[in-house]
Amino acid sequence: MSADRAGSWATRIPNGFWAVLGLIVWGLAVTALLDRTPYGLDEATARAVLFLWSISDQVASPIVTLGVPDFRAVYLIPAGVLFSGSLLAAKLCTLLIVIATAIGLYRWRLGRGDSETPLLASGLLLLSPLTITAIDHIAIGTFLLLTFLLGAWADDSYRLSRIRFGGFYFSQLLLAIAAVSLHPAGLAYPLVLAYSWLRDRPAEPRAAAIIPGRERTHVLVGVGIATLIGLALAGGWPHQGWFDNPVTVLAQDIFEFHSESTFGDVLTWVLGVVLLLAVLGALWGARAQILADRFAATLVLAVAIAALTADASYTLLVLVLLLYWGFPLLLHVRVGKAAGFAGQRGVAFALLIVLSTSFLSADRARYQRLQQGPELSVQDRLIQALAATVQQSHPVAAQPGMVTEDEKSKSGPRVASQWPGRTMIACRCSTLPLPPSSEDQAKFIANLRGLDYVVFDPQNPVNRELSRDFALLGGASAETVTLQTGGVVLRLHPAGPPAPAPGLRG
DSSP: OOHHHHHHHHHHSSTHHHHHHOOOOOOOOHHHHSOOOOOOHHHHHHHHHHHHHHHHTTTTTTTTHOOOOOOOHHTTTTHHHSSSSOOOHHHHHHHHHHHHHHHHHHHHHHHHHSSSSSHHHHHHHOHHHHHHHHHHOOOOOHHHHHHHHHHHHHHHHHHHHHOTHHHHHHHHHHHHHHHHHHGGGGHHHHHHHHHHHHOOOOOOOOOOOSSSSSHHHHHHHHHHHHHHHHHHHHOTTOOOOOOOOOTTHHHHHHSSSOOOSHHHHHHHHHHHHHHEEEEEEHHHHHEEEEEEEHHHHHHHHHHHHHTTTTSHHHHHHHHHHHIIIIIIGGGGGTTTTOHHHHHHHHHHHHHHHHHHHHHHHHHHHHHHHHHOOOOHHEEEEEEEEHHHHHHHHHHOOOOOOOOOOOHHSOOOOOESSSSSHHHHHHHHHHEEEEOOSSSSSHHHHTTTTTOOEEEEEESSSSGGHHHHHHHOOOOEEEEEEEEEEEEEEEEEOOOOOOOOOOOOOO
């Protein structure tokens, strides 16, 4: 009788309950691994977050001074509208984006006939320290992956609906704009989309077109215009780094492996080469699936483009490619002539154990580092020094990463920074880009009017002329607050009133 009751209780549990419960537990665990300080962001991320906050608070848009943000500002609208001023809310919104991406990848591979590995691959993706770092930094890679998934789904839906200029048609164009604005690798989506319509277009819809011409022409023209708009919004990706090492960065990001010796450097190269060979092997072994899957083709082309940047987005795309297209190939590897589990699934199971242990160890090390304090880059340490100086001169009692209503009503110091977005979030003060250099000293001093602090890297070749202009001002007008590896913080002193003209003698 008890067995019958247990069986009926089990049948009442809806499908997917344990998956949802597991995602909730994972989300709570990841929350403990998030940095609560306003540091660790890149400049593009900071500007996207500030753009959201400015809209929610109905203040002057930072577009005029900071430029147009990328499409992350659209994905993070719930956090910006409901929790304006909270950096933690933006990170939790990114966590939800990661969950949606993992579910989308699982469903996509399941729909392509892979019934064994999508669940394992999704679990490894969520455990990966690279994914947790992406959530903590609100990194582009997760948003780019979700954009690719939505774009592939919109393309399939549009081909099935056979409605000219329907919602799915414009969804593809919007997603093409989003992908290109996010990252150079986003160009892969409109390129694959255009190529697929050139080589594998569906039959013409029966309904007459509002605009004369074939459906393929409409799609290609729309994709071309959307790509140009995305490129215009990206503006050349000014905050994107280029030409880093695409081999060593794989080991450093995927396994959180950072060398501190010559042997460590060699090991980093070895791990990077192994991962690169694994990518090439996955591409060769799954070439038939990739050619038949527009999302997979987009992912492969995006990896090739992102290799020119070798950033965190590149490594995340590589990890997804390895987990969802490389891991299934291991199921076909046989160990000897054994017919049992060890012979048929032994290699895949062993790799699963190794990766899970490695990822969990890296996550535990991350938690221990957070307990000791966040690890700051040289630029973040410089911005932290500026924030401490501003805090001393204009005390603010607020939680890091939060902007209270009282702070919004106060007029604090004005700062000019090489990283205005990151500086504004950290010091919670009005921040502008660096003033232009000038051969005319009087004009340069006029450009500094109203500024209290300046923070920049004088060793950067771009700032060479600006560094010279500040050196000519002298210590009376520009006092050095701190000089660090990442740059310098200057406190500006307003020039005194001009001496009165001598009176005329009678």
